[in-house]
Amino acid sequence: MSRSEMPQVKRVTLENVSKAYGSFKAVKDVSLAIEPGEFVTLLGPSGSGKTSTLMMVAGFESPSSGAIKVDGVDVVRRAPKDRNFGIVFQGYALFPHLSARQNVEFPLRMRGVEKSRRRSMALEMLEKVGLAGLEERRPRELSGGQQQRVALARALVFQPDALLLDEPLGALDKSMRERMQYEIKSLQRKLGISVLFVTHDQEEAMTMSDRIAVMNHGQIVQIGTPRELYASPRTPFVASFFGETNLLSCVADTAGSGAVKVTLASGFSFPAASDVERAQLSRHPETFVSIRPEKISVLAADERAEIMVDAVVREVAFLGKFVRVCTVASGVEITSIIGNAPERISRLAEGAAIRLGWSREDAKVLGVDVEPGDMQVAGSGRETHDMSVQLREAV
Template sequence: MTNYLQLSNITKTYGHFTALDDVSLSVDKGEFVTFLGPSGSGKTTTLMIIAGFEKASGGKVEVGGRSISELAPHERNIGIVFQNYALFPHKTAVENVYFPLQMRGVSRVQGLRQAEDMLSLVGLKGFGHRHPKELSGGQQQRVALARALVFEPSLLLLDEPLGALDKNLREQMQIEIKRIQRSLGVTTIFVTHDQSEAMSMSDRIVVFEKGRIEQVAAPLDIYHRPQTSFVAAFIGESNLIPAIITSGAGKTAENPTLGAFQYAGDDALADGQKVTLLIRPEHIKLSRSPVEGRKNARMIVETIVNYGDNALVIGRAGDIPMRVRVLGADVVIIKEGEECCISWAPDAVFVITK
């Protein structure tokens, strides 16, 4: 892979409000990168600046080593799919897909042939004669994707394209979009606030917060090794425990309520340093009595949320709120209002210094 899309020191201000603050990012050719973050974090603004629909207050955007910052949107050769699809209601599916080729001067015979081929690639062979109103939401989404890809764009930008679909169809389209992206090798930027979409589809995730990039990493690194407390809290469910390093050499930390316990990791931390300890709920064992060889604590169970195959047990260990994820069959050992034992191994504890 080679560096393909480069954002350098991008800023965007609206009067006194700073929407983007010194955003820099490198994306490899053929990579699938997801912009993830809460509403107002800057992810969509960054996408619109790449597309050319917003002009950056500072910084530059390069694709393939060439600056596109001063180019109009239609000059950037970028394919875009929005949440609302934006299909022409009076045109058939194949005519919708042909439209960007028509704008580029491709003959009708050749263009319609390319459009039909692209519809086949997205799983809509034989649907070209239908109008948007004759297609389901998922089929319309595929037409919009085909239209964005038919002219072989330099980049594919997807702005929350699955937000209007129901859960099952959304999961199906996640798989389909990734399959199509891999088969074409198109460099893709995907914007979402849905963590499961980001985790399941991305080569890398870019986590935004308050106009800045908090972390860029592969999905499992984002989940297991978050670099800031915000990322740890935003991605998945977390137990975040304030602590002080009592022995950096011995990898020991202490919380006033839970006492001293070991943590894993290679970083050398200074004695007395304030940190946040992350323990994911699925790494905690729930039992009636202490488990030998693990750090144990007593927890009062407040709420049990059953999901069928698993359950989330919510409670408190002293003044520390705790969440434990257990298999559905295992939750029968405890009831709401009862006290239980929770335990974890040192390698389940990740230290966050920011």
């Protein structure tokens, strides 16, 4: 695909998109913009509404309300084949009786592309995804990773406005997943295409995404870069779902103009950082503070930290370059992850008395989570459809 043949990159937006199945609301008021060339991930547990959201963008589900726009044009009433989105499912949905080349040619044939032209385009795209020489093999003759590449080539060959990926790496083993994460991201950057990606895997989302929309109970609860979401979660759900953390129940005190002070059930108090509006904390003072384990130091006798607390070692776990130290401090369990330095870990026997330390900025006061209310998620029925039927609808 020459530079002159590259598709014009489009902006895809969702505006207050909701989906109800009878009395059940699977998606509620989702608004999201995927900027040209951006890789955006919908991340959440099973039943959070992420796949239902992607299926509405693809056109396999119709929103109960809201708009889905491509460069400002609402496409809600368009059939999947008229939306010009490339789609890769978890099961790949390859036609078993067709070769890799014929699978990639399929959307071009449906668009009326002349035979010799679609053959050359398919071969070029298969080369781009690293399958040169395997063009005539059928899916059963390819590995899982190779099948995934065929599905990716088929989704890209007709120059879509955006690429939609629904858990595309779920069937691969860990090493192949990691390799394909890199290859998909590399290809996306090379082509400059916009991507909407669905996964429940936090590490996968952090590795691949420019921005991540964390979903829970059918709503987006926080959007940001991987670094922003990890460093500054806004709610207990985001803090606990997006990486390991110490989530400590506390009461927040917003008196004064300085840092928010939090008090644990044991009575231990310390200043903490907060992105939550002080008015909200005044209404909901009983909340949580999140401290990432790697931000908590095990202090030597002559070391000091902004906040310090005495602790007793409960368990020590060897993690290679790191050591996880589980302790009880001021009546609560606190976990620290420290470097595997002999001088640090030699005194960390079970029952040993130590001192933990952290900074105010690393203790994040959290807001209130989304209440599920009537956000019960019913099955969308997508699983009952044959994927090859969906593919034909899409192309």
